[in-house]
Each structure stands twice: as structure tokens, then as C-alpha cells.
Amino acid sequence: MRRAGTAGLTKLDLAKYPFLRAASAYVAEMHLDIKDLTSPSLSGVLDRAIKRVSEAIRAGEVSTSIVDEDLEVLSYPVAIALVAAVGNDYLEKRYALAEAKRAEHFLLAEPADKLLAIARELGWHLRRIEVLDGGILYEFSVSVLDYLRNASGLKGPKWKLVNRLVRSGEVLLTSQELARLLTEEIRRRIEASLEKATKGARELPEALRPYVEKVRELLKELRLGEGPSLEAVGEVRFEAFPPCMKAIYEALSERRHVPHAGRFAFTAFLIHIGMSVDDIVELFRRVADFSEKITRYQVEHIAGERGSKTRYTPPSCRTMRSYGLCVGADELCEKVNHPLSYYRRKLWALRRARKEARGEEGGEGESGREDS
Amino acid sequence: MRKEARGKVDERTARFLKKLFASYYAKRGPKEPRDLPHREFAFMTFGEKMVIRHKGFRSYGELRDFMANLGPSDAFYSSAYFAKPDEPDMKAKGWLGADLIFDIDADHLPTSCREEHDRWACPSCGYSGRGEAPEKCPKCSSDKLLEVKWICDKCLSAAKDELIRLIEVLEGELGLRASDMIASFSGHRGYHLQVCSKAVLGLGQDERGEIVDYLLAIGLDPEALGLIPGAKLDMSEPGWRGRLARALYAILCRADEVELRSLGLRPKAVRALLASRDIMLDCLEHGRPLYLPRGFGRASLKKLLVACAEREAIKVDPVVTRDTHRLVRMSGALHGKTGLLKVDVPLDGLEGFDPLSSAVAFGKKPIKVKIAEGIPEVPAIRLGDEEYGPFEPGEFVVVPLCVAIFLMCKGVASLA
Numbered sequence: 001m002r003r004a005g006t007a008g009l010t011k012l013d014l015a016k017y018p019f020l021r022a023a024s025a026y027v028a029e030m031h032l033d034i035k036d037l038t039s040p041s042l043s044g045v046l047d048r049a050i051k052r053v054s055e056a057i058r059a060g061e062v063s064t065s066i067v068d069e070d071l072e073v074l075s076y077p078v079a080i081a082l083v084a085a086v087g088n089d090y091l092e093k094r095y096a097l098a099e100a101k102r103a104e105h106f107l108l109a110e111p112a113d114k115l116l117a118i119a120r121e122l123g124w125h126l127r128r129i130e131v132l133d134g135g136i137l138y139e140f141s142v143s144v145l146d147y148l149r150n151a152s153g154l155k156g157p158k159w160k161l162v163n164r165l166v167r168s169g170e171v172l173l174t175s176q177e178l179a180r181l182l183t184e185e186i187r188r189r190i191e192a193s194l195e196k197a198t199k200g201a202r203e204l205p206e207a208l209r210p211y212v213e214k215v216r217e218l219l220k221e222l223r224l225g226e227g228p229s230l231e232a233v234g235e236v237r238f239e240a241f242p243p244c245m246k247a248i249y250e251a252l253s254e255r256r257h258v259p260h261a262g263r264f265a266f267t268a269f270l271i272h273i274g275m276s277v278d279d280i281v282e283l284f285r286r287v288a289d290f291s292e293k294i295t296r297y298q299v300e301h302i303a304g305e306r307g308s309k310t311r312y313t314p315p316s317c318r319t320m321r322s323y324g325l326c327v328g329a330d331e332l333c334e335k336v337n338h339p340l341s342y343y344r345r346k347l348w349a350l351r352r353a354r355k356e357a358r359g360e361e362g363g364e365g366e367s368g369r370e371d372s
Numbered sequence: 373m374r375k376e377a378r379g380k381v382d383e384r385t386a387r388f389l390k391k392l393f394a395s396y397y398a399k400r401g402p403k404e405p406r407d408l409p410h411r412e413f414a415f416m417t418f419g420e421k422m423v424i425r426h427k428g429f430r431s432y433g434e435l436r437d438f439m440a441n442l443g444p445s446d447a448f449y450s451s452a453y454f455a456k457p458d459e460p461d462m463k464a465k466g467w468l469g470a471d472l473i474f475d476i477d478a479d480h481l482p483t484s485c486r487e488e489h490d491r492w493a494c495p496s497c498g499y500s501g502r503g504e505a506p507e508k509c510p511k512c513s514s515d516k517l518l519e520v521k522w523i524c525d526k527c528l529s530a531a532k533d534e535l536i537r538l539i540e541v542l543e544g545e546l547g548l549r550a551s552d553m554i555a556s557f558s559g560h561r562g563y564h565l566q567v568c569s570k571a572v573l574g575l576g577q578d579e580r581g582e583i584v585d586y587l588l589a590i591g592l593d594p595e596a597l598g599l600i601p602g603a604k605l606d607m608s609e610p611g612w613r614g615r616l617a618r619a620l621y622a623i624l625c626r627a628d629e630v631e632l633r634s635l636g637l638r639p640k641a642v643r644a645l646l647a648s649r650d651i652m653l654d655c656l657e658h659g660r661p662l663y664l665p666r667g668f669g670r671a672s673l674k675k676l677l678v679a680c681a682e683r684e685a686i687k688v689d690p691v692v693t694r695d696t697h698r699l700v701r702m703s704g705a706l707h708g709k710t711g712l713l714k715v716d717v718p719l720d721g722l723e724g725f726d727p728l729s730s731a732v733a734f735g736k737k738p739i740k741v742k743i744a745e746g747i748p749e750v751p752a753i754r755l756g757d758e759e760y761g762p763f764e765p766g767e768f769v770v771v772p773l774c775v776a777i778f779l780m781c782k783g784v785a786s787l788a
Contacts, residue, residue, distance in 0.1 A: 134598035144546050145571050145579075152578040161586045163596035166611040169547010261691050310462055322581050322590050322690050 008117045015069040016106040018076035019099065019190055020121050027077055037078060038207040044068070048075035050211060053082055056098030057091070057218045064105045080190075084197035085204050085212045091219055092194040100187035107179035112139050115178055122185055131172060133165065138172040142181075147171040150184035155337055236275050240350055242342035244320050245269050247327040252284070261315075261323045265339075267302045268314035272340055277303050314339055385786040386419035392777065393418075393706055394443030396733060401436035403704035403716065405449050406568055408432060410468060412457040414699050415444035416708060428458030445708030445781075448699035451566070453573075462697070469573030472548075472580065473700055475692040476534045477562040478527035489522035491748035500748045520784060522751045523561045523710075528727050535563040536722055538686050541587065545611050548572070550719055557727040559707030559714040564700065577694050584690045586612075589681035594674050601670055606659045612681070619680035621656045624649055635679040641672040706733055711777035729756050736772035741785040743767050750784045 014023040037046045048071050055062045066072050076099075083095045107115065112128060119126050125143040132138075144166065151159045165172040173181070204212065241249070248266040251258045258266075270280050277299050284295045297306065304311030317337045320326045336342045381389070405411050413427040413435065424444075429435040439447060450457065451473045455466030492505035497512040505517045535555060542548045542565075552569035575583075585591055589612070597613055599605065605617035623631075624645075632642040644667035645652075655662050664673060692698055701707070701714045712731040732755050743750055745766040752761035753775065760775045768788050771779070779785035 134600075134603060136598075145575070148575065148579040148582050152576070152582045157591060157593045157596050160591045160593075160596075161582045162589060162592045162612060165597075165613070166545050166586075168544065168610065318578065319581060319694070322585050322588070322694065324590075324690070 008113070009121070011069050011073075012066070013114070013118075015066050015072035017103055017118060017186075018073050019103075019186060019193070020118070022121060023073050024077065026073060030074070032074070038205075042074075044071055045074045045078060046211065048072070049078035049082060050214065052076070052079040052099070053095060053215050054218050056095040057215075057221065060094065060098055060101070062098045062102040064102050080193060080197055081204065082208070082212055082215055084194050085208075086215050086219065087198055088219060091215075092191060092198070096187050096190035096194060099190050100183045103186050104179060104183040107182055108176065110175075110179070112175055115140070115175055115182070119178065119182060122182065122189070124185075126178075129172070131165075133172075136174060138165070139175050140173040140178050141167070141170040142173055142178070144169050144171055147173075147181070150181040150188075153184065154180070236270070236273055237347060237350065240343050240346035242333065242339045242346075243327050243330055244325055245339055245343075248325070259323075259325075262325050263298075264302065264312070265314050265320060265323070265325060267299055268312045269339055269343075271299075271303045271311070272314060273343055277305070381418060381780065381783060382786050383419060385780050388787050389445070389711075389777065389780060390418045390443040392443075392734070393445065394440055396706060397436065397443070398440035401432070401439065401704070402447060402702045404432045404435075405702065407453055408435065410453040410455070410457060412450040412452070412454055412465070412699075414448045414450075415439075415442060416446040417442065418445045418708070426458055426460045428456070439705075445706075447702045447705040449702055451698040451700050452696060467696070470575075470696045470698070471700075472567040472572040472575065472583070473692055473695075473698055474538060474565040474567075475558075475562060475689040476531050476538065476564075476687065477689060478523065478531040479521070479561055480687050480689065481527065481530045481534060483527045483530045485524050485526040489524050489751040490520065491522075491751065492517050492519045493746070493748040494518075495746045518747055520748050520750060520782075521561075522753070523728075524751075525728065525754065527561065528557075531562050532722060532725070532727075534687055535565060538565060538587065538688060539719060539722075541686060542567070546583065546586070553719060554703075554716055555719055555722060556703055556714055556716045557725070557731055558701060559705075559712040559731055560710050564714075566700065575696075577696055580696065581690075581694045584688065584693045587686040587688050588690060589685040590690075592678065592681045594677040594681075599673070599677055601664045601673060602661045604659055605656055605662050607656060608659075612684075615684045616677055616680050617656060619684045620677065621653065623676070623680060623683075624653055624656070636675055637672055641668045644668040645672075645676075707781070709781050711774065711781045728754050732756055732774050734774040734777050736774065738770050739773050739776045740768060740770045740788040741776045741779060742788040743769065743779070743785050744783070747784055750779070753778060 009017075009020070009022050011026075014020065014026055017023065032042075036042055052062050052075060079095070083091055107118070110118070116126065116128060119140075119142075124146045126140050126146065128139060129141045130137070130139060144161070147164075148161065151161070157163055161171070238246070238249075245266060248258055248262050251262070252266070267280060270283070271277075275283075277296070280299050281292060281296050284299075285292060300306045302312045315323065315325075317326060317333070317339065320339065332342055332346060336345065409428070409430055411428075412425070413429060414423065414425045415427070416423055424442075427438070429438065450470075452470035453468040455468060457465060459465045487503040490504060491500060491502050493500035494509035494512060494514055494517055496514040496516065497509060499509055499511040501510075505519045508515045509517060539550065539553065539555070542553070543550050548567055548571075549569065552567050552572075554566045554568065556564050556566075558564055592612065594600075594616070597616075599613065599616065605613070605620065607614060607617040607621060609617065627646075629642055629646065632645060633639070637645070644665040648663065648665040648668075651663050651665075654660075662673075703714050703716050705714055706712070707714060711734060712727075713733045715727075715731050717725045717730075743763045743765055747765050749765065750761055750763040752759050754760075755772075755774050755778065760771055763769060763779075763785075769785075776785065780787070
């Protein structure tokens with residue numbers, strides 16, 4: 001067996017974490033040509049690569065059994081090439097997440113020293129510590145910036161920087177938490193390498209084309225783009241507004257001051273739930289004394305009809321909170337992290353309730369007929 | 373609707389200000405922004421209030437000539453670095469990263485001087501008052517009130533103290549290097565802090581938002597920090613836990629029933645707390661597990677600590693820091709609402725820095741102006757070593773040029 005990478009990483013480690021630089025170095029040393037993949041001796045690699053992708057599509061997680069270490073290491077870059085060749089953003093995100101989940105499974109079982117080696121390989125600034133606080137053992141201390149890069153997308157109060165033990169530019173972590181954050185780093189890295197692979201889109205060898213088609217077929221199983229889109233919803237129902245948007249609406253209609261960020265959030269929200277620019281301008285005119293010209297300009301800007309042509313998305317719950325626009329969560333708020341998700345779910349719930357109400361009445365009538 | 377008494381600078385005054393600002397830039401340009409070719413520039417003008425955006429300059433000379441020619445009321449550049457800063461389309465600009473920006477505005481701090489120097493008047497009936505304007509005129513219930521918002525040593529120094537606390541937390545707790553920080557007086561009523569380093573360059577909105585939340589204590593959950601009944605609160609501990617312990621100590625030391633009730637505690641909890649205040653203070657002083665009296669439970673502790681957090685929060689403007697495409701005022705450029713300069717202040721010189729002397733750009737040549745009519749009384753302003761005013765609406769006064777410009781920029785005077 002040849003030298004397998006750096007800093008105490010074994011070949012098994014590379015099989016577990018084939019996205020590490022040490023793993024690509026190992027693959028490079030084998031001097032394989034991508035054209036050889038279709039040769040019978042390497043068909044196992046291609047099979048495993050396709051399996052990686054299909055597992056990602058079907059189960060959302062790449063399987064964790066390791067039968068042959070080389071197969072695991074070698075099949076990863078092939079899977080990346082296949083996914084990149086399909087050129088579908090959604091697939092890229094889903095695949096990156098599925099690979100990251102596979103890695104998390106292994107990370108959660110690693111001893112502290114191994115986690116340290118992997119994190120350092122990923123370029124993190126962290127060190128081992130041993131701090132017992134409130135019955136929790138913190139074994140790592142990571143730089144605030146490495147922390148933020150990976151924790152700022154995670155849900156739950158415990159990941160907020162303000163709720164962490166922060167000391168001189170470092171955040172204390174348990175080994176479980178480190179594993180979770182490394183998973184985030186890995187997901188982003190895989191997304192980045194997919195993006196790079198897509199941009200660099202080298203011509204895929206003819207022999208691999210059918211496999212790309214196969215992935216495209218698999219992807220169809222996911223029925224992308226068939227869900228109901230908010231734009232198609234048409235009607236706008238105030239009862240389904242999240243508390244934050246209701247509060248802004250009420251403040252506007254009582255002519256209380258609403259900060260710019262609040263008006264922006266509200267406008268972007270209305271645009272996304274399918275209200276037209278004209279209707280929004282009309283609404284603003286009714287509830288507040290804004291100049292129509294300025295209001296129209298701003299609404300059109302947010303709708304992406306002017307200026308940068310970017311259609312702005314309303315801020316997430318996290319952002320609403322940090323702007324001080326979150327008025328306190330109700331039960332449904334606990335389950336979502338975006339005002340639009342709140343609206344969508346509430347709308348479904350309202351519809352279902354209405355349908356049920358109607359369904360029950362109808363049902364009784366029908367059963368009556370059956371009886372007769 | 374409340375309106376600040378400004379904006380309606382008459383044409384003659386606007387031309388005058390534009391000429392003065394232009395000649396200032398011809399003599400002394402702004403400070404050269406770091407990595408100028410990758411920044412977007414934006415300007416506002418006097419009078420017609422134009423906004424010029426998406427400007428790019430290849431050299432400092434080009435920028436300075438442009439400003440000397442335009443005489444802008446305000447000059448900004450992007451906190452972000454772009455591959456093509458002059459592209460009007462945000463996507464085509466090619467975002468390369470952005471400095472981390474903090475804005476502390478005296479207007480957002482709870483200062484008592486606002487009651488003294490902020491005024492309002494009702495143009496319809498002439499009634500006027502101090503402090504923040506009410507929704508409607510108490511006399512004639514017109515909702516078109518005019519406000520004059522002012523600055524003074526007290527509110528500017530409150531903003532400066534907040535800036536110093538910000539720097540301490542960024543450096544001591546979040547590990548940002550003081551050598552990467554540029555502090556400046558904004559030229560109006562606040563301070564800016566700009567962190568330029570490779571480490572912060574690539575931070576996205578959410579990461580910046582987490583820094584904001586950390587400073588403002590948004591989403592702070594005492595229990596997630598391990599602060600539950602029986603926990604040790606150590607006042608010497610770094611980070612939020614230590615700050616909460618110190619704030620709790622301060623609140624316990626001097627709180628009375630009224631103050632504790634105002635924090636949302638129930639009467640029973642307040643009584644329990646006051647009765648065992650000494651034992652609790654003792655626990656805090658010696659770092660012993662915090663004793664909680666009967667009637668003061670987990671929920672009350674949480675409420676109390678959240679109130680401590682609000683007091684300890686560092687009041688930065690959350691919108692500014694989150695934004696990865698922010699336009700920031702140029703250092704060494706004049707502020708269109710005051711005629712004062714935005715000036716950088718070395719961190720070790722902050723304590724003794726006096727904005728109302730250091731930011732004065734224009735001289736003392738006497739000049740005659742007319743104070744606007746139908747506005748509230750104009751408060752006094754200190755510039756340099758002297759105080760000028762207060763001024764009566766409608767009066768003609770002869771004041772030094774720097775004061776005249778301040779009043780005209782504030783929109784409360786015009787060229788006589």
C-alpha cells in the first residue's frame with residue numbers, strides 16, 4: 001500500500017472522506033485515465049459511482065458500507081464528474097448533502113484526534129482543549145470565523161454565536177458539535193467542487209455519456225418543478241400571513257412608523273405570494289401616505305422590474321429577528337424558518353380545513369343516499 | 373407625518389454649498405479608499421438631490437477631479453470589492469468580498485439630551501415642543517409636524533463610548549485584530565468602524581448577521597448558555613456569560629421595586645429577589661452557584677438575564693453590518709447634513725477625540741444667513757471652542773462660515 005495522504009490519515013480514512021485533498025492526491029498517484037473506467041477491470045468503480053449518485057437521488061444519503069477502500073476513493077471523483085455533466089443545480093445540492101451525510105455518519109464515531117486531523121486538513125483553525133462546563137465536555141476550540149462559516153446556516157438556538165461560549169476569538173465545541181460543523185464544511189466544499197467541475201466542463205468521454213443519461217433518468221423520479229408554486233396560487237389570504245407580516249401591515253394601516261427594512265420585507269413578501277405591483281402600490285396608498293411615484297418605483301425595484309433586475313426574496317426568520325421585525329413566534333413559526341414557508345403551510349392548512357368542512361357535509365349527504 | 377426640517381434648501385443656497393464643497397475637494401481630496409479600482413462609488417448632490425451610482429475610478433486623481441468638479445453633498449463607496457464596479461447590474465459587477473462595517477448612531481442610543489436639543493413645531497398652528505415629535509399636534513391635531521434633530525457633546529460622546537465597547541468586544545471576544553480596524557466619526561451623529569481583513573472579506577449575510585446578533589444579544593438564551601438555577605455566574609468570565617454576570621450584579625446592587633417590575637418580573641418574584649439580594653450578590657462576588665430564593669424560579673431568572681442582556685447589548689445598526697453591498701461614506705469627505713468631515717480616528721486616540729473640533733472643514737470668515745421661518749427654535753451648536761445660537765426662526769445672523777454651512781446643511785438657514 002502506498003502512502004495515503006497526510007497527518008495521520010489512513011487509507012480507510014480516505015475511503016470515508018474521499019473529498020479530502022489527501023484523497024485526490026491518492027487518486028492522482030494512481031495515474032488513471034477517465035477513459036479506462038469503462039474497461040472491465042474498473043467497472044466496479046463506475047458501478048459504485050452511479051450507485052453514489054442514485055443513492056443521493058433516491059435516499060438523500062450515500063450508503064456508508066465500505067467493501068473495498070479503493071473503490072470508495074476512486075468512485076467519488078467519477079460521481080462528481082457525472083453529477084457535474086448533468087448540469088442540474090438541484091441535483092448538485094442534493095448530491096453534496098447526501099455525501100455530507102455519509103461523512104457525518106463516520107465523523108460522529110471518530111476519536112477526537114482524528115477529528116482534529118480532518119478539520120486541519122480542511123484548513124480550520126482549531127485546537128484540542130478539555131473544559132467541563134455545566135456537565136458538558138468541550139474538547140475543541142475553533143476560531144470564530146470557521147465557526148460562523150459553518151454554523152450560521154444551522155437551525156436552533158444552540159448554534160447561535162450569542163449562545164456559545166466564546167473566548168478570545170474562539171468558540172468551544174463538543175466533539176459531536178464539531179462533527180456536525182465539519183459536515184457543513186464538507187457539504188459546501190462538495191458543492192464548490194461540483195460548481196468548479198461544471199464550469200470546467202471538460203468533454204466527457206463518449207463511453208460515459210450513457211451513464212450521464214442514466215442519472216438524468218433517475219432524476220426524473222424526483223418530479224422536480226411539479227409542486228404548486230406560490231405564484232400560481234393567485235389569491236392572497238391575509239389569515240395565512242405570518243405574525244411578523246401581519247404586524248407590519250397593522251402598523252402601516254395605523255400609520256405608525258415602519259422602518260425601511262420592514263417595508264422592504266413586507267413588499268418582497270407580497271410580491272412572492274403573488275400580488276401584482278399595481279395591487280401593492282394600491283395597498284400602500286390605502287394604508288399609508290407615501291408618494292405614489294416613489295412607492296411604485298420602490299415596489300418595482302423589489303419586484304425585479306428595475307435597476308439590478310434582481311427579484312428580491314423577503315428576509316428569512318433569522319434576518320427578521322435580527323432586524324427586530326419578528327414579533328414573537330406562534331406555534332407554526334416554530335416549524336419554519338422563512339415567512340414564506342409559514343404562509344404556504346398556513347394556506348394549505350386553511351384549505352384543508354375548508355375542504356374537510358365541506359367534505360363532512362357532503363359525506364353525510366352521500367351516506368344518507370346510500371342508506372335509502 | 374413627521375418630517376425633518378431639511379431638504380428644502382433653496383436654489384441659491386444649494387448653488388453656494390455646491391461651490392464650497394467643490395472648492396474644498398479641489399484643495400483637499402477625500403482619503404483614498406483601500407483598493408480603489410475595485411470599489412463602486414456613489415454621490416448625492418445638493419438641490420435636485422440626484423443620486424449618482426455605479427461609478428468606478430481607475431485612480432485616485434480621477435476620483436478627486438470628479439468630486440472637485442461635481443461638488444457632491446455626500447460621497448460614498450462600496451464596502452464590497454467588485455471585479456467590475458461600474459456595471460449597473462449587481463450580478464455583472466462580480467462580488468469579490470466586502471469589508472465588515474459597523475454603524476453606531478447617537479439617534480439609536482437612549483440619551484437624555486434628545487429632550488433638550490430635538491425640537492418640533494406644527495407649521496399649521498405654530499405650536500412647538502421638545503424631544504421626539506408626537507404623532508399629531510396636541511393643539512390642532514395636524515399630523516404634518518416639522519422636526520429639528522440636533523447633535524451635542526453628550527450624544528456624540530455616548531456614541532463614542534458605544535464604539536469603544538464595540539471595539540473591545542470585537543477584539544477581546546470575537547478575536548478580530550485592532551490593526552485591521554478603522555474607526556471614524558461619520559460627520560453627523562455617529563461613528564463607523566470598518567474591519568478590512570482577508571478573514572472577514574468572504575463573510576456572507578448570515579455570518580455577518582450572527583455577529584450582529586452576538587453584539588445586540590438577539591436570540592440570546594440564558595439557558596443555552598448554561599445559566600440555569602444553581603449555575604455559577606463568574607463575573608471575570610470572558611464573553612456574554614461574564615457580561616451577564618456583571619450586569620446582574622449591577623442591577624442587583626441598585627435595583628428597586630419599580631425598576632425590577634419594569635423588567636417584567638411578577639411582584640412576588642421582585643419581593644423575593646429584594647429580600648435575598650445580599651446573598652445573591654455574595655454568590656456573584658465569590659463565584660459560587662447562584663442562590664435563588666423561593667418565589668424566584670427558572671422563568672424569572674431567564675427574564676432577568678434577558679433584561680441584563682438588553683442593557684449590555686452594543687447598539688450597532690443591524691442592517692448596515694448584515695449588508696454585503698453597503699455604500700459607506702468616504703473618509704475625508706463632507707457630510708451633506710452638516711458640512712462636517714467624516715474623519716478617521718486612531719483607536720488609541722478615541723478617548724480624547726473631539727468630533728466637533730476635528731471634523732470642522734471650513735473657516736471662520738463671517739457670513740450672513742437667514743434662519744428659516746415656521747420651524748422650531750434652532751438649538752445652539754458648538755463648533756471648535758465656541759458655542760453659537762440658539763437662533764430664532766426668521767432671524768438674520770452673522771456667523772462664521774463653518775457654522776453657516778452647518779445651519780444651511782441642516783436645512784434651518786439659507787443664504788441671506
